[in-house]
Amino acid sequence: MSEVTQEQITELLCQRLVYFTEIEMEVSPETNLITHLAIDSVKLLNLVMEIEDEFDISVPLNTLVDVLTVQDLANLIHKIKLSSQ
Amino acid sequence: MNLLEKLDAAAAARKAQLPEGVGAFGIPIEESYSATEARIGERRVLMLGTNNYLGLSFALECREAAHQAIDQEGTGTTGSRMANGNYYGHRALEREFAEFYNCRECIVFTTGYQANLGTISGLAGAGDVVLIDGDAHASIYDGCILSGADIIRFRHNDPADLEKRLRRLGERSRNTLIVVEGIYSMLGDQAPLAEIVEIKNAYQSTLLLDEAHSLGVLGKTGQGLVEQTGLNNEVDFITGTFSKSLCGIGGFCVSNHSQLNQLRYISHPYIFTASPSPATIASTRAALKLLREGSSLRERLWQNAHHLYSSLKTIGYQLGPQPGPIVAILLDNPRQALALWNGLMEHDIYVNLVLPPAAPEGKSLVRCSINAAHTTEQIDRVCDVFARLYSSIAE
Numbered sequence: 305m306s307e308v309t310q311e312q313i314t315e316l317l318c319q320r321l322v323y324f325t326e327i328e329m330e331v332s333p334e335t336n337l338i339t340h341l342a343i344d345s346v347k348l349l350n351l352v353m354e355i356e357d358e359f360d361i362s363v364p365l366n367t368l369v370d371v372l373t374v375q376d377l378a379n380l381i382h383k384i385k386l387s388s389q
Numbered sequence: 390m391n392l393l394e395k396l397d398a399a400a401a402a403r404k405a406q407l408p409e410g411v412g413a414f415g416i417p418i419e420e421s422y423s424a425t426e427a428r429i430g431e432r433r434v435l436m437l438g439t440n441n442y443l444g445l446s447f448a449l450e451c452r453e454a455a456h457q458a459i460d461q462e463g464t465g466t467t468g469s470r471m472a473n474g475n476y477y478g479h480r481a482l483e484r485e486f487a488e489f490y491n492c493r494e495c496i497v498f499t500t501g502y503q504a505n506l507g508t509i510s511g512l513a514g515a516g517d518v519v520l521i522d523g524d525a526h527a528s529i530y531d532g533c534i535l536s537g538a539d540i541i542r543f544r545h546n547d548p549a550d551l552e553k554r555l556r557r558l559g560e561r562s563r564n565t566l567i568v569v570e571g572i573y574s575m576l577g578d579q580a581p582l583a584e585i586v587e588i589k590n591a592y593q594s595t596l597l598l599d600e601a602h603s604l605g606v607l608g609k610t611g612q613g614l615v616e617q618t619g620l621n622n623e624v625d626f627i628t629g630t631f632s633k634s635l636c637g638i639g640g641f642c643v644s645n646h647s648q649l650n651q652l653r654y655i656s657h658p659y660i661f662t663a664s665p666s667p668a669t670i671a672s673t674r675a676a677l678k679l680l681r682e683g684s685s686l687r688e689r690l691w692q693n694a695h696h697l698y699s700s701l702k703t704i705g706y707q708l709g710p711q712p713g714p715i716v717a718i719l720l721d722n723p724r725q726a727l728a729l730w731n732g733l734m735e736h737d738i739y740v741n742l743v744l745p746p747a748a749p750e751g752k753s754l755v756r757c758s759i760n761a762a763h764t765t766e767q768i769d770r771v772c773d774v775f776a777r778l779y780s781s782i783a784e
């Protein structure tokens with residue numbers, strides 16, 4: 305399987321997140337998932353399921369405790385993806 | 390923001406979301422008249438939002454047992470069973486539950502919430518995995534967090550999705566606890582247990598089934614989904630609560646695995662809390678007897694459930710996927726749900742209002758729950774009111 309770069313993950317997240325929030329705004333790596341996007345806990349958990357399927361990885365919910373921004377989430381996914389290969 | 394300011398901000402967000410909706414939550418009930426009626430303010434209201442599935446909240450046998458226990462054993466146990474004494478009634482109730490499920494072991498907990506907390510955190514730990522349904526109850530989430538295990542969700546009632554996630558885990562699937570519910574508390578649908586059991590066996594995982602809403606409701610003797618599907622020997626651990634069909638408070642876990650007993654020594658939600666009061670244990674024992682013998686109550690309950698479900702469907706309401714004692718009406722937004730809830734209250738009918746994120750899939754719910762004590766006339770009246778309110782919601 306070809307390697308996914310961190311940038312690709314970030315880009316995909318920014319695209320996806322637009323559909324997950326009711327607020328019309330640009331999503332950037334620095335966007336805070338909770339305070340900027342007002343994503344509620346269940347939406348975030350559903351996004352995690354989609355990410356798991358997209359990258360064929362397991363993202364345990366307990367690893368999300370340090371995730372605040374889109375960038376944090378991308379870093380976490382990248383790390384898990386690398387270690388699963 | 391300091392701690393108190395954060396609470397102020399959360400309260401402001403709550404009030405902004407639904408300014409007139411505040412009264413729907415934590416509604417003050419002044420007096421209970423029966424298993425189906427209560428006083429709210431000055432009104433006599435039909436209760437269609439309790440979990441009193443068999444209608445046993447005023448059962449004479451249970452009240453007498455509770456009175457007697459208070460007179461003979463006092464009002465409380467004042468402490469933990471491990472530290473302050475393991476009373477006869479608690480041990481007897483455990484034996485009775487073990488015998489009811491034909492299981493070797495049973496542990497009684499102080500609430501159903503703690504039964505899930507104590508069982509999940511006792512079974513799984515750091516390095517293990519808990520794989521839970523996407524609509525899992527908060528007590529299951531909290532148990533998973535307390536366990537320190539890796540928490541993964543699968544799509545609600547979707548065995549193929551469960552399998553995909555187990556496959557990804559590789560060898561770790563053997564250290565995985567799968568958690569599902571007999572009847573889901575919000576939509577009222579049942580877990581596809583046979584398929585889930587097949588998958589858990591293929592991946593050598595462990596399965597926990599929470600029968601909180603299905604105890605007394607499903608199966609010939611009321612054991613729950615496990616009895617209805619004939620899968621008693623395939624489910625590793627069953628938890629449940631005394632607070633719903635048994636009309637008490639407390640919870641249990643039963644299993645044929647002798648290792649369950651070890652949880653008494655390691656599970657904080659069992660050890661570091663007081664055991665249920667003697668009155669609670671006594672009424673629960675009496676209620677369990679009524680539940681086991683209650684096939685006519687179950688029949689009545691299901692008649693009522695089908696009656697409400699099919700009538701609301703005919704009117705045109707969008708409902709949960711499957712008829713049952715929990716009949717959930719799905720609405721697109723909180724305002725519609727609140728309007729329906731208010732309309733019902735104006736007609737002296739109390740139901741539950743469930744808003745996102747508590748309701749699944751971003752929907753808002755008006756959640757009705759039926760019990761065996763509701764009369765046909767009461768349900769007819771409810772359906773009548775729902776029919777009258779339909780046009781105001783559909784607009």
Ligand SMILES: Cc1ncc(COP(=O)(O)O)c(C=O)c1O
Nearest residue numbers: 500501502526528574601630632
């Ligand atoms: C599925 C489920 N499990 C556990 C519980 C907790 O039970 P209790 O309210 O008796 O603590 C509930 C109810 O609140 C529930 O709906």
